[in-house]
Amino acid sequence: MKSIRCIAVDDEPLALALLADNIRKVPGLELVRTCDDAFDALETLQQEADNGTPIELMFLDVQMPGLTGTQLLEGLTHRPLVILVTAYEQYALAGYDLNVLDYLLKPVAFTRFIQAVQKARQALNQPEAPPAVSTSAASAVDDFFVNADYSLVRVQVDTVRYVEGLKDYVKIFTTSQVRPILTRMTLKAMEERLPPPRFMRIHRSFIVDCNRIEVIRRQQIVLSGTAIPVSEQYAPQLFDALRLSGRPL
Numbered sequence: 001m002k003s004i005r006c007i008a009v010d011d012e013p014l015a016l017a018l019l020a021d022n023i024r025k026v027p028g029l030e031l032v033r034t035c036d037d038a039f040d041a042l043e044t045l046q047q048e049a050d051n052g053t054p055i056e057l058m059f060l061d062v063q064m065p066g067l068t069g070t071q072l073l074e075g076l077t078h079r080p081l082v083i084l085v086t087a088y089e090q091y092a093l094a095g096y097d098l099n100v101l102d103y104l105l106k107p108v109a110f111t112r113f114i115q116a117v118q119k120a121r122q123a124l125n126q127p128e129a130p131p132a133v134s135t136s137a138a139s140a141v142d143d144f145f146v147n148a149d150y151s152l153v154r155v156q157v158d159t160v161r162y163v164e165g166l167k168d169y170v171k172i173f174t175t176s177q178v179r180p181i182l183t184r185m186t187l188k189a190m191e192e193r194l195p196p197p198r199f200m201r202i203h204r205s206f207i208v209d210c211n212r213i214e215v216i217r218r219q220q221i222v223l224s225g226t227a228i229p230v231s232e233q234y235a236p237q238l239f240d241a242l243r244l245s246g247r248p249l
Contacts, residue, residue, distance in 0.1 A: 003030040004120060005053065009041040009069065010061035010085065014152050015106060018145060019059055019085060022113045029057075029117065030089070038067035047133060057120050059104075063087040073098045081123055085117050086110045087147065097121040109193055132146050144193050146172070146183040153181055160199070163190050163207040173226075197241035203231045210241060 006029050010016040016034050023031045032048065032055060035041040041058065046246060049054050058080045062069040084103040101123060102116040145152045161172040165187030171180040172190075191201055201207050202221065206228050217220035220229050221238075232239065 002219075003028055004056050004124065005030050005032050005048070006057045006059065006101065007031075007033050007035055007041060007044055007055050008059045009035045009038065009064075010059075011036055011064040012061070015085075018152070019108070023059070025110070026114065026117055028121070038064055038069060038072040038224060042067075042072060044073075049078070050202070050225070056124060057081045057083070059083050059085055061165065073100070074178060077224060081120050082118070109144065109189075111192070128195070146181060148181050148183045151184070153183075155181065161209055161212055162226070162228060163187065165190075165205045179241065200234070200238050200241050202234045203229050204239050210238070213242075218224065
C-alpha cells in the first residue's frame with residue numbers, strides 16, 4: 001500500500017514533536033518534513049509539488065506568528081488534505097469553512113489521531129492499514145499530555161490516583177505530584193484517555209484507579225486515604241469491573 005506523504009506544521013516545538021511522533025507510529029504515513037511556521041510549510045508544499053512528489057496530507061496548527069494556518073490555507077490554490085490541530089475549539093469550527101478534512105483539539109489523544117487518519121485514507125481511497133497498536137492498546141498508552149500552567153505536562157497513567165471533574169476543568173491527582181494537575185478538559189474526555197476497567201467513572205465528578213481502592217462502603221470508596229462518593233448510577237459498573245478483575249466481593 002502506498003504511503004501517504006505528510007507534513008506537520010506547528011510553531012510550538014513540543015507540540016510539533018508530539019505530532020511527528022504520532023505520525024511515525026501509524027503505518028502507511030510518511031513524514032516528509034516538520035515545519036515550525038506557515039512560510040516553511042508553503043515552501044515545502046511548493047518544492048514537493050515541483051519535484052513531482054506532492055504532499056497529500058498536512059497536519060496544520062492554526063495560531064502561528066507571521067502567517068496563521070488559516071491564512072496559509074486561504075492563499076493555497078492547490079492544497080493537500082488538511083487536518084487542523086488547535087487548542088481552541090472556535091478555530092477548529094472556523095476551519096470547516098475552509099473545507100478541512102478534520103480537526104484535532106490539543107492535547108491530541110492518539111485514538112482521536114487515528115480516527116482523523118482513517119478519514120484521510122477514505123478521502124484518498126486507500127484501504128485501512130492495520131494500526132501500529134490495537135484500539136484498546138492505543139487507549140491504554142503509558143502516558144499522555146495535558147495543557148497546564150501554559151505548558152504541556154506529561155501524565156504517567158500509572159501515577160494517576162483519581163480525577164475530579166469541575167465543569168470544563170479536571171483535577172488529576174497523582175502519586176508523583178503533591179498538588180493536582182488542573183487542566184481545561186471535560187471529565188468525559190479524560191475518561192477516554194484512561195484505560196478501563198482499571199480506571200472507572202464512579203460518580204458524575206470522579207474517575208478512580210480501581211487498583212488503589214482500599215475500602216468500599218455503600219455510597220463511597222476510600223482510595224489512598226481519600227473518601228470519594230459513589231453514585232447509584234455508576235455503582236453496578238464498579239462492582240462488575242472488580243468482579244471481572246478476579247476480586248471476590
